[in-house]
Amino acid sequence: MDFESDRLYVAKADDLSDHPNFTKSVVLVCIGTPEHKIYYSASFTLICLASKYDIVFVMNFLQGLFDRYEEWNNSLREIVDNNKDLFELVDKVVEVFNNPMSLVDIDLKFIAYSKDYKDFAAQFPELHCQDDDQMKVSYEIFLECKDKIDHNRKRKRAFHGFSDRINADVLCVNVYEDDRYVCGCYLVELNRKFRPSDEALLEHASSYITKCVNKYVYIQSSRTDWLKAYFVMNLNGENIESGFLRNEEYLSKKEYYVCVKCKLVDTSKMLLGKYLCEHLETVIPNSVVFVHDDVLVIFIYSNFIDESSNFLVNLEYQLKNLGYKAGISNSFCDIRNASTYFKQACTAIDIGIKFNPDRTLFKFEDYVLNYVALQTCKEFSPDTLCAKGVLRLLEYDQENATSYFKELRTYLDCQMNAVKSSQELFIHRGTFIKHMEKINEIIKMDLSDVNDLLYVLLSYKIIECQGIN
Numbered sequence: 001m002d003f004e005s006d007r008l009y010v011a012k013a014d015d016l017s018d019h020p021n022f023t024k025s026v027v028l029v030c031i032g033t034p035e036h037k038i039y040y041s042a043s044f045t046l047i048c049l050a051s052k053y054d055i056v057f058v059m060n061f062l063q064g065l066f067d068r069y070e071e072w073n074n075s076l077r078e079i080v081d082n083n084k085d086l087f088e089l090v091d092k093v094v095e096v097f098n099n100p101m102s103l104v105d106i107d108l109k110f111i112a113y114s115k116d117y118k119d120f121a122a123q124f125p126e127l128h129c130q131d132d133d134q135m136k137v138s139y140e141i142f143l144e145c146k147d148k149i150d151h152n153r154k155r156k157r158a159f160h161g162f163s164d165r166i167n168a169d170v171l172c173v174n175v176y177e178d179d180r181y182v183c184g185c186y187l188v189e190l191n192r193k194f195r196p197s198d199e200a201l202l203e204h205a206s207s208y209i210t211k212c213v214n215k216y217v218y219i220q221s222s223r224t225d226w227l228k229a230y231f232v233m234n235l236n237g238e239n240i241e242s243g244f245l246r247n248e249e250y251l252s253k254k255e256y257y258v259c260v261k262c263k264l265v266d267t268s269k270m271l272l273g274k275y276l277c278e279h280l281e282t283v284i285p286n287s288v289v290f291v292h293d294d295v296l297v298i299f300i301y302s303n304f305i306d307e308s309s310n311f312l313v314n315l316e317y318q319l320k321n322l323g324y325k326a327g328i329s330n331s332f333c334d335i336r337n338a339s340t341y342f343k344q345a346c347t348a349i350d351i352g353i354k355f356n357p358d359r360t361l362f363k364f365e366d367y368v369l370n371y372v373a374l375q376t377c378k379e380f381s382p383d384t385l386c387a388k389g390v391l392r393l394l395e396y397d398q399e400n401a402t403s404y405f406k407e408l409r410t411y412l413d414c415q416m417n418a419v420k421s422s423q424e425l426f427i428h429r430g431t432f433i434k435h436m437e438k439i440n441e442i443i444k445m446d447l448s449d450v451n452d453l454l455y456v457l458l459s460y461k462i463i464e465c466q467g468i469n
Contacts, residue, residue: 003028003044010059013051029062031055072096076208083285083314086112089212093205097198098191103175103213105183108137111213120190124166141165153181158199158206171198173206175213182213224281227335228288231299234338235292255301259329259338260315261345262296263353266323276322283318285311296324297342302331316360327352328363347371373461382466386459389443394463396442404439409460411436416447 001017003009003026013032016039026044032051039046049058072095079089086103094101094114102113110128113121113135121128121135129138152161158173169189175182185206187198276296277289286301319326327349329341344364351370352362364371376385383391393405407425414420422432445452 008062010055010062012055029058031058069096073204076205080208080211082310083283085282086212089208090114093209094187096201097187099187099194100190101185101187103183103185103209104137106181110135110137111183120188127165153184158203160194169194171202173202175206175210177210182210185209224288227299228290230335231288231297231338232290232292234336235297235342237339256331256333257335257338257341258300258302258331259341259345260298260300260326261342261349262298262319262324262326263349264296264323265325280318280322284315292342297345298326299338312361320360325349325353325360326362328361330364369458369461370465373458373465377462377466382462386462387443387445387455389445390456390459390463393439393442404435404442407432407435408439408443408456412447412453412457412460 001019002021003023005023006025008027008029010029011031013030013034016030016034016036018036020038022044024043027047028039028044029047029049030039031049031053033048034040034046072092075092076089078084079092090101090103090112091114094116100114100117100120102117103111105111118135127138127141129136152159152172153174155172155174158171161170161172162168163170166188171187171189171194173185175185185202187194187202277291280289280298281287284298284300287298289296289298291297315326327345327347329344329348332338332341348362348364348367351367351374352359355367355370356362390405390408393408397403397405407421410424411418411421414424418433418436419429422429425432427435440447443456445456447453447456
């Protein structure tokens, strides 16, 4: 009988083979006691149950356990993938442990904790203190345990530590980013005794905590304060002293950001500025949020955006719920140019609302051609800028009740594919080809020439932006 790796088997002792073939990572749940010695010497896990148990009952019981932990694991994944709140992740993690849990960062600040942890912390005020409205491990405790803390932060696997101050066992696992310590996860043995399996379960949960924490605290509190101060001063056009910059390493980092300018469109959902900023920094990973000239501005560390297809979905969901629309700049690296990208975000929302009023998010890259077209018309009128052939086509349609202007645009949108264009326009291919011959005769431009093609496309964009019929 072959036992395949990474499998769990349930069998009666009487049904076991005399010559089993075991591979690695096999678990055998045996009803009764195996007679053959090989089952006690092989490199696998053997669990023996009393022979009175029904095999169907055992299998259903084990399936129930698998279903429970699979549901738990899927819930953790869903929370991380959808950039949900870090506190929500912790509450979901502790469901299988039934004990209070906290996440403490490198500065000993509690970045998240389970719902029951605050009640636990209230029982031990000497262990906790408040720092800028954030709970923190007291400095006295840090000094007392500094060497132990430094040692434990180097441990890569889950470990136990008994605390005399709370008279309880604590199960811990560390979270790292590129071998840099980020925070520790601490479970307190309060409601139920720890089980041998808890170490493996906490290590498994820590993989999700790592992903979530690295998103939420990549910009840590001190760094967030610095970035926020810098962006505010930059947008205000203030002179930022070189000493202020020289004391920080952030300017030299190869990190990318996007600027988001928000516009309130539903005043019934208006929230107070400070609360709104704090709320958005919680639900939008790696963001700094502030009010500039009565406008809500968000700068987001953009390196994570491409890693999660749900990022923009989450951003749209959060802003829409709060009654906002938003313009999004292109990504940028040098934060000294923040004001330029703020202007991009402003431009994106101003143009986006005009052309796509039903949308919530407007990316500058989607409207850059509209911006170019609008800018060119500030100095010259559209009829002096557009290609004469395109204007002649418009005039011909008006005089002859044709739709050549639309047909040419469709042809360009279909990458000058006649078959696809005729299908889009619901006309016969032969008819469309005759129309194109007439169109070419009117515009007198060579669409195979890159410059002519670009001029025609730009003319269409100018006409679209200016609302010319």
